[in-house]
Amino acid sequence: MKGANNKKFIPNLSYDCVIFGFNGEKLKILILEYHNTGLFALPGGYIKKEESLQEAVNKGVEERTGLKDVFLDQFQTFGKLNRTDPDATRSILQAKNKDLNEKQWMMERFITVGHYALINYENVNPKPDNLSDSIAWYDIKNVPQLMMDHNEIVDKALEVLRNNISEKLIGMNLLPAKFTMKQLQQVFEAILDETLRRTSFQRKMLSMDILERHEKLFEGKAHKAPYLYSFK
Template identity: 55%
Template sequence: MGDQTFLNNLAYDSVIFGFSGDSLKILVMEYHNTGLFALPGGFINLEEDLDKAVKRGLKERTGLENIYLEQFYTFGNAKRNRTGEMETILKANHMEIETLRWILDRMVSVAYYALINIEEVTPAPDSLSDSCTWYEIDNLPPLIQDHTQIVEKALEVLKQNLDRKLEGVNLLPEKFTMNQLQKVYEAIMGEKLHRGAFQRKMLSLGSLVRHEKQFSGAAHKAPYLYSFKS
């Protein structure tokens, strides 16, 4: 490898969740002239903490710092990235395969999911990609390698973790209504929840602060705004 600047055989992939218009979405990148879609990922510098590498990558793609991040699984099948797709991508971008041969090597990938407020983000593709776009979670394009499995696992773990620590609030602006929070939960869990029960359960956790009401201009009672008690 010679003057390799990254750890060999190790990568990370990120499932970046956002929420808007009543549905859960993730960021997906499309590579130039290939019709191939993938999760945003990257590599770890030789002396860089794994967590730091992921944060660095997310900063580049979303512009955000201090993102809510959870590591959820490490994918290590020997052939998981031996699908020929990465070679296609390099060729389509006229990259010299010789100098980038290491990128075709076997990769073990540590997967993270991120929860962000979709309003604060302007997605930025990397040099190999011509777009980095939001896709609804149940309307994804086919993804390369094992990335579809990675998304499935991310969603599974997210569901399990939802209640602990009120993770859902990270998908919303700092102040939000109870209804918005409920919509987030419904999008993630994939089922309708009972309004009264939901409100009581959230408030009983004692982690929400109530603020002044929000006058929406709509023809009904104005809802309270809440924020998450850190």
């Protein structure tokens, strides 16, 4: 006998999301830790039969971050036969005293659609899902071992993010509305994991004609105040 959830979701299909944030210095991602199992995983979920894939992912990201209308990019679907791990799923469910019979469908083979999200780190208060104890920011250079193929998903997300860095939407979604040239450069450096030349970077950004210059930012520091910029 299978439970109600079996009718609610599309079987054998899930989504996972690498949620990137920038704390002003380093690039981070959100990772869940499941109750009493020592298992870490990406935020993710299932797609209801009467909702679009994008709706499902949007809703999932909103539940973890509280943010609506987040920048989302779907980058790859992972469909290896043995990518999922029924034993791990079972222990996660057992640790929460779930009825395994009702959750039998979760132990089947799953194909997952990988997404990444870019969010403004500032006013986010991440919330764990109903199977996990905690959700926390991890430095992208210090991601723990994750369940199943989730490390591979993170690596691919970062690769795609690096390839798309020239799009203004990337920076726009990791920074506040107004930012200094230095902050923008720090975002690029965090994503690319390399230091950039200040003068070349500034010249390039200005020549792209995507920035609007605003008033100066007086930080109370003993040096010339930088201009604030926003994306056009």
